[in-house]
Amino acid sequence: MKITFPHMGNTYIVAKSLLDDFEVDYVIPPFNSKKALEIGTKYAPEMSCLPLKINLGNYIEAFEEGADTVLITGGCGPCRFGYYCEMSREILNDNGFNMDILTLELPNGNLKEFMKRIRKLTGGFNIPKVIKVVKDTLHVSKKVDSLEKLTFKARPREVKKGSVDRVYKDFQKDILNVKGSKQILKSIENTKNKIMRLEIDKDYEPLKVGIVGEIYTTIDFFTNLNIDSKLGGMGVEVDRAITVSGWITEHILKAIIPYRKDISYKEASKPYLGAMIGGHAQETIGNSVLYANMGYDGIIQIYPLTCMPEIVAESILPSVERDHDIPVLTLILDEMTGEAGYITRIEAFIDLLKKRKERREIGEELILSGN
Ligand code: SF4
Numbered sequence: 001m002k003i004t005f006p007h008m009g010n011t012y013i014v015a016k017s018l019l020d021d022f023e024v025d026y027v028i029p030p031f032n033s034k035k036a037l038e039i040g041t042k043y044a045p046e047m048s049c050l051p052l053k054i055n056l057g058n059y060i061e062a063f064e065e066g067a068d069t070v071l072i073t074g075g076c077g078p079c080r081f082g083y084y085c086e087m088s089r090e091i092l093n094d095n096g097f098n099m100d101i102l103t104l105e106l107p108n109g110n111l112k113e114f115m116k117r118i119r120k121l122t123g124g125f126n127i128p129k130v131i132k133v134v135k136d137t138l139h140v141s142k143k144v145d146s147l148e149k150l151t152f153k154a155r156p157r158e159v160k161k162g163s164v165d166r167v168y169k170d171f172q173k174d175i176l177n178v179k180g181s182k183q184i185l186k187s188i189e190n191t192k193n194k195i196m197r198l199e200i201d202k203d204y205e206p207l208k209v210g211i212v213g214e215i216y217t218t219i220d221f222f223t224n225l226n227i228d229s230k231l232g233g234m235g236v237e238v239d240r241a242i243t244v245s246g247w248i249t250e251h252i253l254k255a256i257i258p259y260r261k262d263i264s265y266k267e268a269s270k271p272y273l274g275a276m277i278g279g280h281a282q283e284t285i286g287n288s289v290l291y292a293n294m295g296y297d298g299i300i301q302i303y304p305l306t307c308m309p310e311i312v313a314e315s316i317l318p319s320v321e322r323d324h325d326i327p328v329l330t331l332i333l334d335e336m337t338g339e340a341g342y343i344t345r346i347e348a349f350i351d352l353l354k355k356r357k358e359r360r361e362i363g364e365e366l367i368l369s370g371n
Pocket residue numbers: 049050051079080081082214278279280304306307308309310
């Protein structure tokens with residue numbers, strides 16, 4: 001059995017850590033690219049979600065490098081994510097790519113079935129080893145996310161433009177040559193230290209923008225055309241509430257181990273959307289409210305064309321915008337998205353936020369001076 005998995009931002013680092021520590025044979029697909037998207041678009045139904053198309057491209061490129069089994073998370077609805085596993089299996093097999101799909105998520109609360117899948121993945125079931133590997137993988141995922149958050153803070157403040165990206169991109173490439181959670185953690189620590197040593201403008205106060213939306217398009221830098229880096233280059237500090245480690249903890253681990261879930265976004269979204277309708281729609285609404293409460297200057301919602309939960313969220317966001325006095329920009333992505341138009345919209349939004357902030361500051365000064 002030779003495992004592969006789909007790309008989604010930095011998840012390949014987490015998956016690599018897990019598979020290295022389980023000593024499983026695997027292939028990391030080539031990074032997301034136009035080629036992967038074209039392959040996936042060729043085989044996927046036209047109206048299927050963009051992530052499914054890119055993922056199919058990943059599987060087929062990995063198949064060509066010898067992979068025969070796809071490891072994914074998910075497998076239950078209520079949106080189309082519930083069909084990803086079966087759809088991918090059928091599309092691959094119908095087109096002569098003989099691959100099996102293994103989903104790592106508690107199937108309808110069935111712990112026995114979950115353990116069977118772990119056994120299949122690891123070739124045995126050594127409980128202490130499974131616990132250790134899962135713990136180490138979770139640790140890696142948290143460190144990967146905190147390194148990414150450090151780049152969010154450092155980019156707008158860097159003195160030499162592009163210096164954070166240079167260090168971070170080297171890390172994302174070089175990590176492919178590192179093996180096991182221990183070495184991966186060491187490499188993350190080294191990268192963190194390199195970023196901390198970069199010259200930054202400590203007095204600069206950037207605009208702050210919260211990124212919300214569908215998980216894949218918000219996390220995957222190829223798909224969202226490196227929005228974190230683009231905003232950072234414009235002097236904007238971003239934050240994204242949805243993270244890989246959060247996904248692993250909230251949706252996989254807490255489904256197995258009964259532990260209190262993070263419901264802050266649910267509480268915040270209650271006046272607008274009181275039920276889970278699939279995908280991350282509730283998180284989109286709840287996190288937008290939370291960002292507004294934290295004093296962020298704006299919100300950017302990103303989602304793939306035809307994503308049902310985010311279409312619902314988009315229709316609710318004007319109420320959040322009005323009630324919480326925070327501007328929202330929605331960006332919808334598909335395989336036809338052109339970079340120039342995308343950047344123009346982001347630049348126009350940032351200009352609007354800057355002017356708004358200036359007006360506010362002038363107003364505050366006038367009030368304080370009593371004029
Ligand atoms: S969340 Fe949206 S993009 Fe993701 S599977 Fe569901 S409908 Fe598709």
